[in-house]
Amino acid sequence: MRETANLTGMVLKATPSGEYDRRLVILTRERGKITAFARGAKRPGNQLMAVSRPFVFGQFRLFEGxxxxSLQGAEISNYFTELSQDVESACYGSYFLEFADYYSRENMDAGELLLLLYQSLRALLKPSLPNSLVQLVFELRAMTISGEYTEHPPCQVSDSAAYAWEYIIFSPLESLYTFVLTPEVQKELKFCVDRNKKRFIDRSFHSLEILEMM
Known part of the structure; x- marks a missing residue:
């Protein structure tokens, strides 16, 4: 007999399923990316309505079919409702969810990727950090977690840009968003990160296309 599992994670996607249900894609620390159905989540007043939305982070109580x-309930630590109050930040956040969805798999240890995603969404809420820099840090570290990176920048750059590249790759996740760069150095870093993406990633991201048009 299968039992209820308590998994720590974040909702990456929430789409309608039938008249009243939602189909969720959740990145979990313990079991990687999973699919879950929130029965009745679209009914007014249903207890699952608030917890079956993208960005929601917490502990999910699930029955394994x-x-x-099947989502039974959740204890939420952060809804990231602040992201929805700023269009640009919301687009960046949606892109991060797409990126995490691309790199996550079922039955994988996703603790590091989940923590990166959580820390990156929090960084988007810091006025002192440019969202464009948060994007570069998130992209490079996510590719690093998946083993798709080089220890040094893939092209000739200044010492400052080279240091930033190596810092993003090797520093603890909790210390990732503790620096800013000059526009010139950030431009160098972006060139290198974009080159790395072209080498390893074979798809486009809808949220990023929206960002580039803004």
Missing amino acids: REAY
């Missing part, structure tokens, strides 16, 4: 999980 044959092909998917």
